[in-house]
Amino acid sequence: RKEVEQDPGPFNVPEGATVAFNCTYSNSASQSFFWYRQDCRKEPKLLMSVYSSGNEDGRFTAQLNRASQYISLLIRDSKLSDSATYLCVVTGNAGNMLTFGGGTRLMVKP
Amino acid sequence: DAGITQSPRHKVTETGTPVTLRCHQTENHRYMYWYRQDPGHGLRLIHYSYGVKDTDKGEVSDGYSVSRSKTEDFLLTLESATSSQTSVYFCAINRGSNSYEQYFGPGTRLTVT
Numbered sequence: 001r002k003e004v005e006q007d008p009g010p011f012n013v014p015e016g017a018t019v020a021f022n023c024t025y026s027n028s029a030s031q032s033f034f035w036y037r038q039d040c041r042k043e044p045k046l047l048m049s050v051y052s053s054g055n056e057d058g059r060f061t062a063q064l065n066r067a068s069q070y071i072s073l074l075i076r077d078s079k080l081s082d083s084a085t086y087l088c089v090v091t092g093n094a095g096n097m098l099t100f101g102g103g104t105r106l107m108v109k110p
Numbered sequence: 111d112a113g114i115t116q117s118p119r120h121k122v123t124e125t126g127t128p129v130t131l132r133c134h135q136t137e138n139h140r141y142m143y144w145y146r147q148d149p150g151h152g153l154r155l156i157h158y159s160y161g162v163k164d165t166d167k168g169e170v171s172d173g174y175s176v177s178r179s180k181t182e183d184f185l186l187t188l189e190s191a192t193s194s195q196t197s198v199y200f201c202a203i204n205r206g207s208n209s210y211e212q213y214f215g216p217g218t219r220l221t222v223t
Binding site: 031032034042043044045046049087091096097098100101102103 | 141150151152153154155158160168200204210211212213214215216217
């Protein structure tokens, strides 16, 4: 079983739609959680950290369920520019080591 | 902009030749990382460094060595490149200050023929 699992997609949605991605992780000792965004042929870029209480940044909302070892990302009012691959990332037993999911590809259509 | 550069950005080399990739940071961060990214595998850690001359292995370290003689530079060496090492290589830094977020350089596309 992979340490961090994501549905690879692609998720094809129209502009303005709401879309949600899920991620599960296997290491119950993980303490920090992140969503990264990666555009085609570019480096991953931090989108947002995920806090236990849930957090929101504009159109993006992240949720963490430690009991179920589950992380989610909700994107509201999708824009064409949101088209990218979204990586779920968790820390390992050592906080300075990250484990990456394989990514979920989102394609927003006009 | 995380202040990280990688060189070269693209390289084609032949099987059996040595290759060195360079990661340079301008912010004096302690932790630096080398990853490779391949279809179907996502990002995998090769080696990391927690200070000058302090390095450790990651998940896929076989066939790779690293060196860090200065805070700002972290070198990844393929002693004898193989076709299985064709990949995109990313360097990353951790800014510390109680945060585990990592910031990535632009990547190096390496093709071993």
